Amino acid sequence: MITEEQLKSALPSKLRTFASQELAEKIDKITTDPGYAENIKENFLAYTNVLQEGRYKLDDYLNAVAYVSFKLMGYTNEEAYFRTFPDRYALLKAQGKTSRDISPYVAAYHRGKLVNKIMEQSLIPSWILNQDAYQEAINKNVQLMRTARSEKVQAMAADSLLKHLAKPEINDAPLINIDMRQGSGLDELKEAITSLAKKQKELIEGGVSTKEIAEQKLYAEVVND
Secondary structure, rough: OHHHHHHHHHHHHHHHHHHHHHHHHHHOOOOHHHHHHHHHHHHHHHHHHHHHOOOOOHHHHHHHHHHHHHHHHHOHHHHHHHHHHHHHHHHHHOOOOHHHHHHHHHHHHHHEEEHHHOOOOOOOOOOHHOHHHHHHHHHHHHHHHOOOHHHHHHHHHHHHHHOOOOOOOOOOOOOOOOOOOOOOOOOHHHHHHHHHHHHHHHHOOOOOHHHHHHHOOOOOOOOOO
């Protein structure tokens, strides 16, 4: 079950006051199928930046997320619409509406701005959507590597940085050449972190105490002409 805290952390700051147990329960009850419900909950949390781009109601956003989720599962527009709005579908059927009569309602909803905004988000890889969290994780590992009291934690943080900041291996697949401009300091920062991580890991494995490592000073090397 989605929690109120998860809602607060996922929603834009201007909408966090709407995070409540009632909203959490509404999300959980969007469908009776547990598998579908889990997928919709994940998408609800993943696409909340759409709420920053317009003045949308949370209920409308939830319905649009459910509709897009069903579409991503392979359902047709009409099937996704009926699963998102079962009560609305039942009412239309009770009024004697045929599939042909209902089709314009489905088409109008499918072409709606909110639905299309979420559709666009679903095409963006999750690693791009969560790039800020990725950088935050790196920063946390750097902090642990330098300041953690446990030598084991320091070594694990250093090892994690080495793995995630390592230069990609060259393979036979076509490569995209990305121009990384010099002077931004990014390459130097990565090299410094990698070098520091390697050195601290070697010292820890060699029996040097955490206190000695923490008290080490870093000096820039000066080369005289």
